[in-house]
Amino acid sequence: MKAVQIVELSGPRDALRVVDVAEPEASHPMTPGSGVLVDVQAAGVSFPEVLQTRGQYQVKPEVPFTPGSEVAGVVRAAPDGAGVRPGDRVAAFCMLGGWAQVAVAPEFFTFTLPDELDFAQGAGLVLNYHTAYFSLAVRGRLARGETVLVHGAAGGVGTAAVQIARGLGAQAIAVVSTDEKERVAREAGADEVVRSDGPWKDEAKEISGGGVDVVIDPVGGDRFTDSLRSLREGGRVIVVGFTGGSIPEVRVNRLLLNNTEVIGSGWGAYVLGKPDLNREIGEAIDRLVRDGSIRPIVGARFALEQAADALELIDGRGATGKVVLDVAG
Numbered sequence: 001m002k003a004v005q006i007v008e009l010s011g012p013r014d015a016l017r018v019v020d021v022a023e024p025e026a027s028h029p030m031t032p033g034s035g036v037l038v039d040v041q042a043a044g045v046s047f048p049e050v051l052q053t054r055g056q057y058q059v060k061p062e063v064p065f066t067p068g069s070e071v072a073g074v075v076r077a078a079p080d081g082a083g084v085r086p087g088d089r090v091a092a093f094c095m096l097g098g099w100a101q102v103a104v105a106p107e108f109f110t111f112t113l114p115d116e117l118d119f120a121q122g123a124g125l126v127l128n129y130h131t132a133y134f135s136l137a138v139r140g141r142l143a144r145g146e147t148v149l150v151h152g153a154a155g156g157v158g159t160a161a162v163q164i165a166r167g168l169g170a171q172a173i174a175v176v177s178t179d180e181k182e183r184v185a186r187e188a189g190a191d192e193v194v195r196s197d198g199p200w201k202d203e204a205k206e207i208s209g210g211g212v213d214v215v216i217d218p219v220g221g222d223r224f225t226d227s228l229r230s231l232r233e234g235g236r237v238i239v240v241g242f243t244g245g246s247i248p249e250v251r252v253n254r255l256l257l258n259n260t261e262v263i264g265s266g267w268g269a270y271v272l273g274k275p276d277l278n279r280e281i282g283e284a285i286d287r288l289v290r291d292g293s294i295r296p297i298v299g300a301r302f303a304l305e306q307a308a309d310a311l312e313l314i315d316g317r318g319a320t321g322k323v324v325l326d327v328a329g
């Protein structure tokens, strides 16, 4: 089968090769001897794969390896007792190996793709929406009627967070850096949009009537202190990632003075050994797709062979929504 591999750790432009490799067995490293085989139609591209081309992500396989953490496609084979069957349309989190014509995923990370979504949207469903749901509902204890400030709101996690927040009955304020990203955040459903180079903290406090309840932050960097300042009493900042480059530090007296919280949210590590939680989140996502709250925003699409262009778009801060490889052409 055709696949794209990372063959050296030299960055997005030079690290990749298009190769011909053997199809995988129906066995996943997380569930040895068992796995769902998927004929891949579309594969997701995300920030971690940019980091993997430089050897900077926490998952560091030996080169050469096939990256690609998530796919959408059609089940070719599934283990007994799995929730999906051959022929089913699915979205699946395979962790690695998704940039290929056939991928394998654990049964508990494979979800029926609702009819409302096409394969490209399915390739953006698991990583971003499960992360956003886990971050807001499980870690952030988001309640109906609360207000959420979403950083990087035109990105993959950001557009998902906007839709999940609204689907859970909260108001979503998007923070973005450009006009085009403002358009995407509005398309995702943001109630209000503020600009990262403007007085966004004061605007968020005004819009929310005194302070937001939750900030979800996939960006990090020097905006973190203002995120804390934008909270109302009892507010929570949820730490999801650091696309801005630097890892913020917190002066914890701020938390004491204002009765606020900083909450870490690492979806993959938390849910890995918890199949029941995965299914529970999958069911919640399914409900939000069916009631119209979730419609993944697909941004740029590339052929599998153009994966380097997809990575460079993300690396250059140019991506919006979910970047997708059309594996089946």
Ligand SMILES: NC(=O)c1ccc[n+]([C@@H]2O[C@H](COP(=O)([O-])OP(=O)(O)OC[C@H]3O[C@@H](n4cnc5c(N)ncnc54)[C@H](OP(=O)(O)O)[C@@H]3O)[C@@H](O)[C@H]2O)c1
Binding pocket: 046, 047, 048, 127, 128, 131, 152, 153, 154, 155, 156, 157, 158, 175, 176, 177, 178, 181, 196, 218, 219, 239, 240, 241, 242, 243, 244, 245, 265, 266, 267, 268, 314, 315, 316, 317, 319, 320, 321
């Ligand atoms: N914790 C978890 O479980 C988990 C799960 C999935 C992903 N993540 C992490 O979440 C982060 C976001 O992922 P994503 O897929 O949403 O990425 P993305 O689609 O590329 O969006 C990231 C956003 O970050 C903002 N940004 C600010 N400074 C940037 C810079 N120097 N370079 C690139 N972007 C910059 C951009 O928005 P503006 O231009 O509008 O500022 C961009 O839209 C990544 O760090 C990823 O590893 C964490």
